[in-house]
Amino acid sequence: MSQPNPYILASDNPSALLTLLHSNPSIASNQDDHGYSLLHAAASYNHIDLLRALVKDFNVNVNLLDEDGETCLFVTESVAIARCLVEELRVDYNIKNNEGLTAQETIESEGLTPDVAAYLRQVTGNPSSAPTDQPIDALNPPPPLPPNIKVNLGTMSEQEANAGMEEVDPEFKRRIDELAAREDFESEATQNELRELVADAIKGTKIETKDRDVRRRID
Numbered sequence: 013m014s015q016p017n018p019y020i021l022a023s024d025n026p027s028a029l030l031t032l033l034h035s036n037p038s039i040a041s042n043q044d045d046h047g048y049s050l051l052h053a054a055a056s057y058n059h060i061d062l063l064r065a066l067v068k069d070f071n072v073n074v075n076l077l078d079e080d081g082e083t084c085l086f087v088t089e090s091v092a093i094a095r096c097l098v099e100e101l102r103v104d105y106n107i108k109n110n111e112g113l114t115a116q117e118t119i120e121s122e123g124l125t126p127d128v129a130a131y132l133r134q135v136t137g138n139p140s141s142a143p144t145d146q147p148i149d150a151l152n153p154p155p156p157l158p159p160n161i162k163v164n165l166g167t168m169s170e171q172e173a174n175a176g177m178e179e180v181d182p183e184f185k186r187r188i189d190e191l192a193a194r195e196d197f198e199s200e201a202t203q204n205e206l207r208e209l210v211a212d213a214i215k216g217t218k219i220e221t222k223d224r225d226v227r228r229r230i231d
Contacts, residue, residue: 015032015036016028016032018032018033018039018042018050019044019048019050019053022050022053022054022057022059022062023053023056023057024057026054026057026059026061026062029050029062030062030065033065033066033070037070040066040070040071040072041070041072041073041076043076043078046078046079047077047078047079047080048078049072049076049078049084050062050066050072051063051066051067051072051074051076051083051084052076052078052084052087054066054084055084055085055087055088055093055097056084056087056088056089058089058090058092058093060092060093060096063084063093063096063097063101064096064100064101067101068101074097074101074102074103075103075104075107077107080109080110080111081107081108081109081110082107082109082115082118083103083104083107083115084097084103085097085098085103085105085107085115086109086115086118086119088115088119088125088128089124089125089128090125090128091127091128091131094128094131094132095131098132098135105132105135105136106136114136114138115132116129116132116133116136116138119132184209184213187209188206188209191205191206191209
């Protein structure tokens with residue numbers, strides 16, 4: 013019978029993995045092709061007893077690195093696991109990954125577990141690497157307005173917002189009806205003319221008859 017996959021057991025059946033480890037302790041420090049270890053799995057899936065056993069009973073190096081240069085602290089998703097790694101198992105929280113970031117900085121940048129990031133800030137004494145109390149737009153503010161442009165912020169009633177929505181330029185309606193009545197309405201030429209008509213309406217230009225010049229007022 014083939015041996016069960018220890019990484020799968022580490023995620024959903026840690027007690028079965030411990031049984032397997034006691035029968036075959038040599039696999040405790042194994043890593044897959046990406047450097048993913050049982051330590052990383054135990055930390056990521058919040059199995060604190062398995063984490064302790066791997067380090068204390070099976071002598072797995074708590075600072076084991078994956079292919080990204082990250083210890084299991086980088087994938088920690090709970091304060092309890094982070095505290096166990098830092099205060100009990102003595103993981104090196106100053107280790108930087110291949111991108112030059114510590115576990116604190118990496119967890120902060122992902123923004124998924126702010127409580128873990130806060131704990132690591134407290135432990136390391138390092139300030140936050142990114143603002144956490146500002147909206148995302150505050151990180152990339154819009155460019156300043158030209159000096160001759162002013163923006164007034166206020167509220168608008170629903171009646172004001174809908175004002176003019178139902179007013180249809182009679183000439184625009186006539187042109188639409190005229191195009192729709194054509195026998196060649198589906199032709200490319202007529203469809204192009206319809207698109208130009210709609211584009212003019214969207215741009216806010218005034219629709220005039222073909223016999224009159226169209227002039228756009230420039231304020």
